Amino acid sequence: MAVRKLRKSWRVDFRYKSIRYRKRSPINTREGAKELEIKIRTELAQGTYRISPIVSPKNFNDFAWHWFDVYVKNNNKHSEIIGKESILRSGLVPYFGKLPLSEISCFAIEEYKRTKANLNLSNKTINNHLSVLRKCLNTAQEWELLVNVPKIRLLKVEPQKFDFLTESESRSLLDNSSGYLADMILLALKTGLRFGEIIALDWQDVNLQSRLLTVSKSVSKNVLGSTKSNKTRYIPLTAELCQMLSAKKSKAGYVFLNGAGNRVRQVNSIRSLYRACKRANLRRIGWHCLRHTFASHLAQKGVPIKAIQELLGHSEIKTTMRYAHLGQSELRSAIDLLDDSQNFGQQAVNIFKFAIPNQLAGQFPNLEFTAKTKQKDDA
Numbered sequence: 001m002a003v004r005k006l007r008k009s010w011r012v013d014f015r016y017k018s019i020r021y022r023k024r025s026p027i028n029t030r031e032g033a034k035e036l037e038i039k040i041r042t043e044l045a046q047g048t049y050r051i052s053p054i055v056s057p058k059n060f061n062d063f064a065w066h067w068f069d070v071y072v073k074n075n076n077k078h079s080e081i082i083g084k085e086s087i088l089r090s091g092l093v094p095y096f097g098k099l100p101l102s103e104i105s106c107f108a109i110e111e112y113k114r115t116k117a118n119l120n121l122s123n124k125t126i127n128n129h130l131s132v133l134r135k136c137l138n139t140a141q142e143w144e145l146l147v148n149v150p151k152i153r154l155l156k157v158e159p160q161k162f163d164f165l166t167e168s169e170s171r172s173l174l175d176n177s178s179g180y181l182a183d184m185i186l187l188a189l190k191t192g193l194r195f196g197e198i199i200a201l202d203w204q205d206v207n208l209q210s211r212l213l214t215v216s217k218s219v220s221k222n223v224l225g226s227t228k229s230n231k232t233r234y235i236p237l238t239a240e241l242c243q244m245l246s247a248k249k250s251k252a253g254y255v256f257l258n259g260a261g262n263r264v265r266q267v268n269s270i271r272s273l274y275r276a277c278k279r280a281n282l283r284r285i286g287w288h289c290l291r292h293t294f295a296s297h298l299a300q301k302g303v304p305i306k307a308i309q310e311l312l313g314h315s316e317i318k319t320t321m322r323y324a325h326l327g328q329s330e331l332r333s334a335i336d337l338l339d340d341s342q343n344f345g346q347q348a349v350n351i352f353k354f355a356i357p358n359q360l361a362g363q364f365p366n367l368e369f370t371a372k373t374k375q376k377d378d379a
Contacts, residue, residue, distance in 0.1 A: 001040070009025075010027075010030060059100055060096040060098075064092065064097075068085065077226065082221055095112055101145060104133075106151055108150075112129075130154055134149070137149045160322065165290075180257065181276065184198055192291050194218060194288070197227060199254070199266070202252075202254060204252070205217075213235040213237055222265070231313065233313045295311075305323070
């Protein structure tokens with residue numbers, strides 16, 4: 001019998017009649033677990049402790065689908081449920097299905113990575129598989145069906161490349177579009193909304209008086225749900241957008257409807273966008289390119305990355321940092337000093353004579369005479 005901490009929870013780990021048991025301490029401290037250990041030891045000796053053995057699933061296949069039904073369907077969005085089901089069905093279960101949970105080792109996982117790489121799956125796709133596997137095994141441990149989760153190392157992924165339109169290309173695309181397609185393109189270029197967020201917009205989300213757009217819903221796989229980050233954000237509207245929305249203002253319902261008066265569908269909109277690109281003599285782009293265009297233009301105009309993050313609804317700033325290189329005017333100004341050798345040299349002298357001594361004087365009292373020497377030289 002032993003007391004140990006497992007995934008931030010103190011537990012009593014013991015064997016009885018060759019069967020292993022674990023019991024989470026109701027008081028999540030080492031002392032609390034010690035008290036529980038004494039209690040269990042006493043009750044076992046008296047024959048009054050009621051044992052509920054841990055019944056492990058037969059193999060990964062059994063647990064994975066049980067996890068999918070009990071955990072994934074209860075805690076994930078519709079699009080995430082579909083994604084995880086696809087990964088389980090096409091990758092993880094066929095490979096690990098017959099293995100007991102305890103036999104899924106680091107070596108087995110590395111072999112899985114190699115197998116998928118040989119099938120020309122991208123590192124990002126393989127990492128998606130590994131993330132599902134990690135969550136599945138972590139849940140098994142939380143449910144006390146697995147003692148140790150093998151360490152899963154993700155593959156390195158190159159920074160994601162993205163395309164965006166110039167301002168002239170954006171205007172050309174709008175000039176070669178009409179009807180609700182032109183309105184949707186304009187909204188995407190001026191707000192950075194994802195396509196699913198655009199077609200989910202309801203007139204209740206539009207406040208023309210405050211010139212504000214509320215983004216709280218998104219459509220994925222033709223199912224209405226929350227946004228990708230599960231957060232509501234508020235986007236200011238430009239005068240051009242307010243004019244467009246005012247012209248088509250309705251009392252209720254979706255903002256964008258197709259010719260039949262129904263909610264816009266993604267497949268049809270992608271085809272319409274392709275045709276507009278062809279008319280404008282532009283390369284073929286997708287709707288997400290318009291979101292990249294919005295963010296890229298803001299970065300080029302010097303808008304702080306933090307503000308761009310809030311407008312895009314990114315959960316982490318590192319996702320927004322892909323646009324940082326487009327707005328490096330301050331770095332360019334610093335390097336431009338090198339072109340003026342006389343000015344650069346004088347600034348370097350000033351830094352050496354004044355800035356550094358004063359900074360050191362503030363940090364080290366015994367160097368205070370340096371600053372005084374500078375003042376004496378100035379006199």
